[in-house]
Amino acid sequence: MQEWLYLVIGIAVVGVLAIAGFVGTRVRRTGRLPEGTTTDVITAPPETHAPPVEPEVEPEPEPEVEPSAPTLERPEKPASRLVRLRQRLAGSNALGRGLLGLLSREKLDEDTWEAIEDLLIAADIGVAPTQELVERLRTRLRVEGGQAPDARTVLREELIELVDPTMDRALQVSGEGDVPGVVLVVGVNGTGKTTTVGKLARILVAEERTALLAAADTFRAAATEQLATWGERVGVEVVRGPEGGDPASVAFDAVKQGVERGVDTVVVDTAGRLQNKQGLMDELGKVKRVIEKQAPVTEVLLVLDATTGQNGLIQAKVFSEVVDVTGIVLTKLDGSAKGGIVVAVQRQLGVPVKLVGLGEGPDDLAPFDAAAFVDALLG
């Protein structure tokens, strides 16, 4: 009986030890205590403080912003522009004042008439027109002398006559039927040709016409950029080609687009390098020929710098031999004391001055008018 008691105690001890061993093994293997068990011996792995993971947030789609249309400028109506001529002809109206001073003398002797001739020639009117004018003034002032004619009135009338108010100065900017009018702008670089094309675009816009510009001056890259800026300001597109490319192909493309889009007028800027007459003739001849596959050229404007005097007249002659010039744009009249060039160039080419440049402002290009010009000269 005692042996049985020892056996039961032994089994019980072994059992307790076995259970303790099993529990220890599980804790080590799993790293955690079985549910409801606590102990000081086994420590849980240290908690790591990983930064909290931000939930991924889909970025808000950028709201689509309509490219805002550039604010377009509203060019000044052409009719009001010539009023600026009077102030701008600061140099040229010295001619008017000088003539009036001489003609108001009590005695119009030979010396006075000579001084009048000198003044007119210095203002670039040209020798033949000067002699004609002096002759007419002498006759009128002598014949009407008894009634003390107003020298100013006589001079005004004779100057207007000389500038010729009967010439048709309307710009031909409309084509026949559905095709656009095509204005070809030619002239030596530096005369203000590209500026004139830009200003002309503004005149067309002011008159509510649609226009397209052709940057066919591929010779000077900056000319294309310059033209693009002019166009952007009034919402007129510019057709351009590669730098140094064929000007005729740019002109062709522009007029083709003009026909397709049904614009009113295409204005073509050209390079017009005066390297030699044959080169110029080839270049401008080709430009005109290819344009006319699409639409007739309605106006050929020759741009001349009024400050260049006789040089300008020589250029004018060369260009007029190469293309049929139909109108003259006289730029920089504001800075010139030589307003007489208007008379000289019209006489030389037999075509009217249609536009005058009066400054560097965007709307400083005005339709020319004989009476307003003479009034500005006389101050």
Ligand SMILES: Nc1nc2c(ncn2[C@@H]2O[C@H](COP(=O)(O)OP(=O)(O)OP(=O)(O)O)[C@@H](O)[C@H]2O)c(=O)[nH]1
């Ligand atoms: N004061 C004055 N300056 C003018 C007038 N017209 C043009 N200009 C200036 O003359 C300079 C030459 O003008 P452009 O238009 O670049 O000359 P361009 O003939 O086109 O020369 P290219 O582009 O090289 O063919 C510019 O500084 C113009 O602002 C004008 O009527 N009066």
